[in-house]
Amino acid sequence: MTDLVQIIVSTATVGSALAxxxxxxxxxxxxxGIVNFAQGxxxxxxxxxxxxxxxxxxxxGVALVVxxxxxxxxGVAVEVVALRPLRRFDAATDVGWVLTTFAAGLVAxxxxxxxxxxxxxxxxxxxxSVFGRQVWQVAGVAVTPTDVVIVAATLALVVxxxxxxxxxxFGRALRAVAQDREAATLVGVDARVVVTGAFALAGALxxxxxxxxxxxxxxxxxxxLVLGLQAFVAAVxxxxxxxxxALAGGYVVAxxxxxxxxxSPSGSRYEFVAxxxxxxxxxxxxxxxxxxxxxxxxx
Amino acid sequence: xxxxxxxxxxxxxxxxxxxxxxxxAGLAAAAAAGAxxxxxxxxxxxxxxxxxxxxxSGGPGGSSDTIRVGVVAPFSGVGAFLGDIVDRSLxxxxxxxxxxxxxxxxxxxxxxxxxxxxxxAGPRVYADLVSKGVAGILWCGAVGFSQALPLVKRDQMPVxxxxxDPFSSGHLxxxxxxxxxxxxxxxxxxxxxxxxxxxxxxxxxxxRTAAYMYDALLDPGATARARFEESFSRAGVExxxxxxxxxxxxxxxxxxxxxxxxxxxxxxVDGLNTxxxxxxxxxxxxxxxxxxxxxxxxxxxGGWHPQVFGSPPGSGDRSxxxxxxxxxxxxxxxxWHLGGLxxxxxxxxxxxxxxxxxxxxxxxxxxAPDGLAALLAGVRKAGSTERAKVVRGMEEAGPLTxxxxxxxxxxxxxxxxxxxxVAIVTMERGASGPAxxxxxxxxxxxxxxxxxxxxxxxxxxxLVRPTLEAxxxxxxxxxxxxxxxxxxxxxxxxxxALTPDCKVH
Numbered sequence: 001m002t003d004l005v006q007i008i009v010s011t012a013t014v015g016s017a018l019a020x021x022x023x024x025x026x027x028x029x030x031x032x033g034i035v036n037f038a039q040g041x042x043x044x045x046x047x048x049x050x051x052x053x054x055x056x057x058x059x060x061g062v063a064l065v066v067x068x069x070x071x072x073x074x075g076v077a078v079e080v081v082a083l084r085p086l087r088r089f090d091a092a093t094d095v096g097w098v099l100t101t102f103a104a105g106l107v108a109x110x111x112x113x114x115x116x117x118x119x120x121x122x123x124x125x126x127x128x129s130v131f132g133r134q135v136w137q138v139a140g141v142a143v144t145p146t147d148v149v150i151v152a153a154t155l156a157l158v159v160x161x162x163x164x165x166x167x168x169x170f171g172r173a174l175r176a177v178a179q180d181r182e183a184a185t186l187v188g189v190d191a192r193v194v195v196t197g198a199f200a201l202a203g204a205l206x207x208x209x210x211x212x213x214x215x216x217x218x219x220x221x222x223x224x225l226v227l228g229l230q231a232f233v234a235a236v237x238x239x240x241x242x243x244x245x246a247l248a249g250g251y252v253v254a255x256x257x258x259x260x261x262x263x264s265p266s267g268s269r270y271e272f273v274a275x276x277x278x279x280x281x282x283x284x285x286x287x288x289x290x291x292x293x294x295x296x297x298x299x
Numbered sequence: 300x301x302x303x304x305x306x307x308x309x310x311x312x313x314x315x316x317x318x319x320x321x322x323x324a325g326l327a328a329a330a331a332a333g334a335x336x337x338x339x340x341x342x343x344x345x346x347x348x349x350x351x352x353x354x355x356s357g358g359p360g361g362s363s364d365t366i367r368v369g370v371v372a373p374f375s376g377v378g379a380f381l382g383d384i385v386d387r388s389l390x391x392x393x394x395x396x397x398x399x400x401x402x403x404x405x406x407x408x409x410x411x412x413x414x415x416x417x418x419x420a421g422p423r424v425y426a427d428l429v430s431k432g433v434a435g436i437l438w439c440g441a442v443g444f445s446q447a448l449p450l451v452k453r454d455q456m457p458v459x460x461x462x463x464d465p466f467s468s469g470h471l472x473x474x475x476x477x478x479x480x481x482x483x484x485x486x487x488x489x490x491x492x493x494x495x496x497x498x499x500x501x502x503x504x505x506x507r508t509a510a511y512m513y514d515a516l517l518d519p520g521a522t523a524r525a526r527f528e529e530s531f532s533r534a535g536v537e538x539x540x541x542x543x544x545x546x547x548x549x550x551x552x553x554x555x556x557x558x559x560x561x562x563x564x565x566x567x568v569d570g571l572n573t574x575x576x577x578x579x580x581x582x583x584x585x586x587x588x589x590x591x592x593x594x595x596x597x598x599x600x601g602g603w604h605p606q607v608f609g610s611p612p613g614s615g616d617r618s619x620x621x622x623x624x625x626x627x628x629x630x631x632x633x634x635w636h637l638g639g640l641x642x643x644x645x646x647x648x649x650x651x652x653x654x655x656x657x658x659x660x661x662x663x664x665x666x667a668p669d670g671l672a673a674l675l676a677g678v679r680k681a682g683s684t685e686r687a688k689v690v691r692g693m694e695e696a697g698p699l700t701x702x703x704x705x706x707x708x709x710x711x712x713x714x715x716x717x718x719x720x721v722a723i724v725t726m727e728r729g730a731s732g733p734a735x736x737x738x739x740x741x742x743x744x745x746x747x748x749x750x751x752x753x754x755x756x757x758x759x760x761x762l763v764r765p766t767l768e769a770x771x772x773x774x775x776x777x778x779x780x781x782x783x784x785x786x787x788x789x790x791x792x793x794x795x796a797l798t799p800d801c802k803v804h
Contacts, residue, residue, distance in 0.1 A: 002556055010550045017549070110375065118383065120573050122622045135584045141552060142584035217549040218573055218622055226546070261544075261553040268543035269515045 003262050005139040010258035011251055013147045016154035017216065019250030020209040021231030022238065023161055024202035029240045030165055031174045031198035034097045038078045039202060040228015041105035046071035046207030047219035048116045050123055060124045060211070067207040075203020076196055078104045083195070088181070109224050120220035123211060125149075146215040153212055154247070157205065162243035174198060178241075233279055239292025248290050252278070365408045366401075366684065368674060369428035370667070371421075372439035372462075374413040382413070385439045385461070385667045388660070391651040392668035392702065402675050414442040421446035429454065434684040435674040437461050439667055452479030457677060457689045459670035460484045468522065472713050481690045483713045485670045485706075487611065487721065489523060492634035493530040495721040495766065496608050499632070500565050501534035503765045504606070509536045510563035512554060512578060514570045515543035523569055523610075531567075539563045546571065551581050559587065559603050566605040568613060575613040575631075576622035582607070583626040609633040616662040620726055620757040627726060629734040632762065635724040636716060637774055638665055638704030640761055642751035643786060645777070646703035649751070659751065662759075665702035669715070672701035673708065704774060719773035723762040725788060730756040744785040761787030 021043060028036040049070050053063035082100035127145045128134065136143045165171040176184035177191045185191050210219065217223060230253060238249025256274045261267035282290065370389060374382035389409060397406045410431050412424035421443020428436055435457035438444050444463050448470075451458050458481060460471075467490040470477040500506040511527045518524060524541060531538060539561030542554035555578070558566065568578050582588050582605070590604040607628070613619060614633040641649060641660045648665045652658055676699055678684055680692030698707040706715040729746045733739065743760055745752040752758050763781060771778040781787055 003553075006552050006556055010552050014550050113375075119618060120622060122576075122624055137586070140556070142581065142586075144584055213549075216577075218576070220573060222546070258550075258553065261548075262556075265540065265542045265554070265557060266515070267553070268545045268548065269519075271545070 002140045005141045007258045011255040012151050015251035015254030016151045017213050018231045018234045019247045020154045022235035022246035024205045025235040026246045027202045031195050037102040038105035040224040041108040042203050042206035043210045044224040045074045047210030048112045050211050051121045051219045064211045068204045071207035072200040072204040075199040079199035120218045123214035125215040158243050158247045239289030242291045245291035366405050367408050367433045369433035369436035370411045375415045384663050388664035388667050391655045394655040395651045418443045437670045455481045455686045458482045461667050461670045466714050485715045487636040487716050491718050491721050493526050495634050497530035497534040499765050506564040508539045508563045509565035510540040510558045511567045512542045516545045562603045567608040569610045570613045572613050572619040575609045575619040579623045580626045589628040607631045617758040631726045634721050637720050637722050642745040648702040668702040719769040723765050724759040725762045727760045728757045743787045763787040763789045
């Protein structure tokens with residue numbers, strides 16, 4: 001029983017964390033058809049930004065708001081320096097964006113290292129206790145308010161992004177630009193604004209993720225690489241461009257890891273093998289991911 | 300304070316395989332993600348980009364008025380904060396050396412090269428440093444070290460392993476031949492650290508059971524695990540569980556659930572500071588936080604409350620405490636080298652850092668300067684920068700005292716440390732005062748106004764009694780000073796001797 005509860009709790013918290021980061025990948029992909037490899041580093045920018053603000057004495061709530069705005073601006077900067085110089089390109093065949101977004105991410109992390117520092121840091125939790133309780137024991141498994149907040153916030157953000165993509169003018173414009181930028185422009189969509197908006201939102205999401213996850217994973221430079229790449233796997237597994245796919249991918253990756261570590265003391269040795277094996281198998285049979293839509297192109 | 304040291308004297312180590320671990324951490328993450336090719340190092344130097352053949356002015360060792368010393372460390376990437384330690388400590392040390400006449404009138408010039416997190420950068424930066432005509436190399440991290448060793452051995456290049464541990468791997472001369480005779484080690488070996496911690500657990504604390512958690516990505520060959528099992532088994536401690544994690548883990552729940560069944564009295568966490576902080580935090584959440592005294596333990600819920608033992612990289616400084624916050628427990632211990640107790644005012648490195656950089660050492664700053672001192676002592680002894688002569692000079696230079704404690708190498712010993720120099724270090728809280736024990740104890744002098752830890756909320760401090768006799772054998776004058784002036788955590792003195800009954804951790 002304890003093992004099962006442990007797997008559920010681990011999957012819910014770690015999976016939500018991955019989903020939150022994966023959401024940023026999906027958002028940018030929805031607008032541009034590219035994967036923003038600076039998404040992980042934006043997590044670093046948001047986290048260290050919030051840390052610098054709390055160190056300066058700001059409450060964590062205020063730091064979160066300022067970090068969200070700042071990281072949104074950093075997201076825009078990534079778009080300006082990594083994507084715009086490429087001008088119009090076919091994301092499928094002109095893959096210069098892989099290098100430019102990756103390079104932008106490296107620069108962002110080094111700027112953080114130079115501007116703040118390179119040490120890992122803790123951030124105070126947004127919610128330290130609920131009704132005076134700092135932890136609940138569920139069948140011998142510890143559940144903290146931070147765990148609950150991560151899961152709840154992730155679900156809320158996934159729903160919000162999903163609704164935004166499906167049912168708002170911005171979401172429709174985003175999808176239109178992704179499908180055919182020229183056609184979207186002809187019908188009055190300002191493609192540049194839409195793409196910039198997607199990068200800004202992805203940046204904002206990264207900052208939210210960094211602050212929410214800090215009590216679990218801390219604020220550290222490695223998060224850009226480690227969480228960023230795990231979340232990338234989750235996003236692709238679930239279906240790039242789909243908010244619900246990001247959620248599903250996050251939970252699948254986390255579940256595989258949790259099961260591996262629960263069934264064996266050496267599980268950590270094999271969790272990546274298991275995750276990537278599943279990743280490859282999924283892509284072999286469903287190239288668009290678990291919840292990705294079927295791609296139909298008019299020829 | 301000591302008199303102004305001469306270049307090429309002394310050292311101490313302590314802070315750990317930090318560079319090694321952090322560099323490997325980045326490597327492992329990249330490897331796990333299948334993206335190593337995208338993560339090339341950003342090698343740089345003070346006289347040109349990597350890979351470019353340097354002028355190598357003046358031939359081997361530098362020009363007629365300079366001695367060039369290569370410094371390899373992760374100055375970028377996830378290990379960059381550790382490269383910063385190397386950078387600033389050597390900055391202070393070189394200023395000290397050059398302001399006191401250099402080496403035989405020649406100024407010391409550092410040539411830094413960055414491995415980032417890319418092990419393939421090792422041979423490249425090595426070749427680049429050779430082309431610059433360095434007299435020797437301080438290799439401050441494991442990244443690229445083993446890849447460069449064949450070249451080092453071929454060239455007989457004098458290399459000081461500052462934050463690498465070839466000794467514990469059996470590769471340090473004369474025990475192993477892989478590194479060749481020109482490699483020397485400053486770092487406290489993990490082998491010694493685990494051995495002393497095992498003896499402390501069994502003999503001092505009377506523990507009979509222990510468990511081990513380690514990073515399977517950083518230790519894929521489980522060599523550190525083997526050292527744990529060997530050390531604790533030899534001490535008569537039963538190992539009730541061994542668990543793995545990876546640096547990408549933030550959730551240790553499954554592992555702790557399994558370990559709880561065996562109720563080990565010791566939980567040894569072999570990882571980075573984030574791992575120690577994460578495990579300690581989740582032990583707290585599970586209601587399994589360490590309880591300090593036998594009395595308190597008996598009054599507690601009767602549950603599992605293991606004492607956390609950490610590796611020097613993960614528990615040797617205050618950073619893990621800052622990460623874990625209130626969940627960090629006083630009494631968490633690790634092993635350290637006496638010379639790494641940078642709060643002791645008799646160690647020169649603190650004064651140099653204040654004088655030249657205007658800042659306090661935070662830990663580990665003595666290691667690279669002592670490596671530099673060893674190299675320069677070899678040059679001085681050799682009277683030239685000819686490699687074979689420098690190696691012999693390092694072996695024959697005799698005892699050196701430079702940044703902290705005396706150390707030295709011989710023909711038969713290329714390791715700067717001895718088992719008698721290992722100290723137990725415990726986490727103490729300055730802000731909230733000593734942990735409540737019966738009878739009570741006082742915090743060491745280092746926490747007093749005007750001392751290094753004044754106003755510091757928490758930090759690692761020496762647990763004097765458990766290794767007192769061994770430490771006294773190695774450095775009697777230092778231990779007399781510590782005892783007389785009251786540094787570290789000292790138990791009740793009875794008839795002039797420390798007794799174990801005032802503070803048991």
